[in-house]
Amino acid sequence: MNLFADIRTLVLAQLDAMVADSQLPGGLAYDNVTVEPPRDAAHGDMATNAAMVLAKPAGLKPRDIAEALAARLVADDRIDTAEVAGPGFLNLRLAPVVWQGVIGAVLASGERFGRSDMGAGQRINVEYVSANPTGPLHVGHTRGAVFGDALASLLDFAGYAVTREYYINDGGAQVDVLARSVYLRYLEALGQTVAFEEGTYPGDYLIPVGEALAKDKGDAWVDQPEEVWLEELRLYATEAMMDLIRADLAALGVKMDEFFSERSLYGTGRIEAAIDALRDKGLIYRGVLEPPKGKTPEDWEPREQTLFKSTEHGDDVDRPIMKSDGAWTYFAPDIAYHYDKISRDFDALIDVFGADHGGYVKRMKAAVSALSDGKVPLDIKLTQLVRLFKNGEPFKMSKRAGNFVTLRDVVNEVGPDVTRFVMLTRKNDAPLDFDFDKVLEQSRENPVFYVQYAHARVMSVMRKAAEAGIAADDTTLAAADLAQAAHEAELAVAKKLAEWPRLVEIAARTHEPHRVAFYLYELAGDFHALWNRGNDLPELRFLQEDNPTASQAKMALARAVSVVISAGLGILGVTPAREMR
Template sequence: MTLFETFAAHVDHALDALVAAGTLPAGLDRSNVTVEPPRDAAHGDLSTNAAMVLAKAAGTNPRALAEALSAELAKIDNVTAVEIAGPGFLNLRLHATAWLDELRAIGQSGDDYGRSASGAGKVVNIEYVSANPTGPMHMGHCRGAVVGDALASLLEFSGYKVIREYYINDAGGQVDTLARSAHLRYREALGESIEIPEGLYPGDYLIPVGQRLAEHYGDRYVAAPESEWLVLFRKAAVADMMEMIKADLALLGIHHDLFSSEAELHEAGKAEAAEAELRARGLIYDGELEKPKGKEIEDWEPVTLPLFRSTQFGDDQDRPIKKSNGSWTYFGADLAYHYQKSQNVDAMVDIWGADHAGTVKRIKAAVNALTGGKVQFDIKLVQMVRLLRGGEPIKMSKRSGSFVTLADMIEEVGKDVVRFTMLTRKSDAQMDFDFAKVVEASKDNPVFYVQYAHARIQSTLRKAEGEGLGLDATQLSLLGDAEIALIREAANFPRIVESAGKASEPHRIAFYLSDLAAAFHAYWNLGNDQPDKRFILAHNPALTGARLFLAANIGQVIRNGLRLMGVEAANSM
């Protein structure tokens, strides 16, 4: 158990003692009781809101309950003082031994420090990236890819069984456009001079696709009607695009467990099954859409369509699941996809671009109806990233064939810089990615600042080893207040992991690592003015051993956090 888990158990036992004494009624809901650091470190080491959240249900005054609880908490080993703050918060001050024990726990747990079983083996499907298979990955896809992958790692570390899924949108008009674009490149490969018309994909990445088609089919489809080659070319082009996409994602360290095809979903009749299920529950009916508001449409006529009762869930109108020609709407296809993947999971998380925000409420409502509320479903929205170079915007257009590819990005600044930077802000907040700034060797660059902290630690350990000095966990009692403050920051890691997993917000790990790195650099800088604060003191091997043990385990926590982000820790810079 970590220090926070240990003291959460102590608070629970103290509440049990109050129940046994008749001070508290039995059976109170304690789920909102927390044990965490106080907002101001000057107020103590730990804080609990137990008296505040239980007083009303217990029919007592929060401060009176706090006084009774403080008497129980004062009996706990390593608690040196319990103070009541405000209307009933309790602040605990701990003996240094408690923090030194936690430092030893970090050393004993190693790579597993912060890991938990809170997920209890529940199966979570995380669907992310899912870019249309019409070209290579570009930076418009990058942020959602990193957020989804980091979330998957975070939930695995928290005891969930995670399925990483990519949904291939290979049933819409965009893949027909891809097939027609590939056909032009196919004719080009056979010696024809071509001109790519407006509306098709002009990128050079389709040239190899056309060459492979030419090698396979010869000139069989050069003059053939579209009906003869469209399906063949569509499947071949999508397959090639997916291989390209997988290779691009691999450069970013991303590998999915499952690739689901929209086309195969329709072929298997999953959409019809979802419709039947929702009709049986009265959530789909045949009705007419309202006439579009605003601009007059002279030839508009009412059409009867199958509609989902999305107004029951806060939408402004019920939404069609099929078009007037009988094909499925995007919403209808989405219903079928979620119905399929909900069959064998306990929870689902979708990582979507912010441009899909308008459909969140209705798809969540539909999934809740399809699963009877038994499958938890969350959607995390990811804002686009504005690319800059030295403060100047970089324009990109997929249709014109001009865009910054993910591969080019990684080649220029490196996988680790890309991944870390994409997690330095909450996913639904706007972000700028400046090629110049993300590689700056500056404390204002969190990527550098965290990596530099780890590199400094590894350099210190190598230097100590060269001088015949090593780690010594038996001398930790020699550490003082400055070192204890650093341990306190490191000890927050398991708590941050738990909260980040519960909120599906992996950016919290990046924020935490930035704080830990800042605390480490601040401690390091003490040695610049006070030589006795340096890690290596040749005249004091015992204190040196204790500080080296501290440094090594600060490095361990940094590595554990970076690993969740998919970033390798730097050993030198």
């Protein structure tokens, strides 16, 4: 049930009737006609811009269209009033029975309420985290992991077939550095004194890896040159780090469907195949680039390189894909990886990158556009930095990691549910302050607590109903006399529930899971306001003494709130609270 979509269907049907009655000319496009909540709730329950967007193509005044449309809409039992405002906006008020019907619809559908078939089963690949396998995940990865995972869940809820994927960056020089760092821990485990030079990884997390290697190899690699142990140790260390990363993700409640190794692209012809696909389209050439911005010709040594003509697909400059020594640039395997995703027949791709990858957006989009002939869209979402605070001070670095705060540091401090919710309280491309003290406060200013408290309050009502012997299963509540939930405060909550299906589709379409967190906070606010009014108005209390029929109607509303909160928290990867402690 999407009430806003239902009323839009009504509006379009009446516009067609106006065409049939020659009040409007035929052939008008309705694509931009919307029905949505008004900016000011005092103006009504819904507003439509139909008259405004159709006036010019129809050659009529907006108010004339709006007045004719209003006269038709009020004939429908669902519409109480239709008022023309300003130059031609049309504000609608719906009958209370419509909002009461939303309560029954929520209970009848359960947590499927709000699910959409908008995605129509389209296959979407969401790649996120994709951290270098050189150590534990840090707090920046945490935000990307939460955002990507919530986005994947949101798209699934909206009817898409989603694959969650991690790209293992195990093909570059950083893995050699990891292997050398593990080798030092290996020597240390055998009793030698070692020094970590600049550029190595000194974190304590490599100590158990070195110890395990010493147990496995003994002293076989002591005093041996790199060519003896480097290649094998690369694989050993990478797998050890991926085990660590998988455990970090599991602590946050993140489980990937696919792990794709960059190393699998080298020596297999897969990079060459991707570049050849671009060459076949006339997009690979030998050339010399202009000096980068800020460089003068005197500071720039022009050299001929193998370039991808990315400017033909929206990029600012063409991009090198092969160095002058014949080695691939970092961009080349990324092209091959996305070519692989395209070959797996995904209908759309989403990459979640850290803020430091902003310069990579246009070139990657250009590559996917070129490789797919513009048929597979790529959306790249950048997650901005997280600033950590505790006791009013910046949170100190982790000794275990060596030089950064880890995902485990955050989860161990506040738990996965709080971590996930707080990471979604800002839009992904806005910086986020994570204050360990504030996120554990029990106040309205803490959105995690505020939403969880609303759900816990409903669970408390359900327990008290059971103690009082009042039937409160969903089937019974859905069949209750919902006309007894008619107070303006009760209808305000029902109206907010009605927004949920629309919100899901908007958030999925814009790839913005933070909208779910914002919505849940607003729904919780409306519910808490109703609860508090019950302190002054006994008729608004959810349990009415000696009146089980009225109690069931009011409990139906409360239960519907818990259903939607539970569904929304499920998208965010947060477990609903049954009680607060």
